[in-house]
Amino acid sequence: MTEKPGLQSSPALRAVYLTTGLLFVALGFIGAFLPVLPTTPFLILAAACFARSSRRLESWLLDHPRFGPTLRDWRERGAIPRKAKMMSLAGTSIGFVLFWFGSHPGPLLMAAVVGLMLGGLAYVFTRPS
DSSP: OOOOOOOOSSHHHHHHHHHHHHHHHHHHHHHTTOTTSOSHHHHHHHHHHHHTTOHHHHHHHHTOTTTHHHHHHHHHHOOOOHHHHHHHHHHHHHHHHHHHHHHOOOHHHHHHHHHHHHHHHHHHHHSOO
16 A cells, blocks of 8 residues: 555654554454444554554564454555444444434424435445455
């Protein structure tokens, strides 16, 4: 995809990236147990932060037996697994139904939400599997 970023030369920036990466790992860990919080996007962001702050933590994430293959596929090809695409479609559909029945939105809000959701799904489904 793109050229791999290097470690930041500024110690302050490295600390910011490291702290942010650790925060994203924590959110990803929480997301592994909460169905409404996604795991993989947070781990993708964590890997990007670690690429700029800690090669050891970046390697730990990329070599992780469960998450590593997905993270490497994303980094190398921008790929999203077919199962994740189906889960995205199901989650978006359920979310829309809950939104519709829970808030009884007007036509303008309904169109805006549908547009945003379809835009997100279009992005997910245009990525390679």
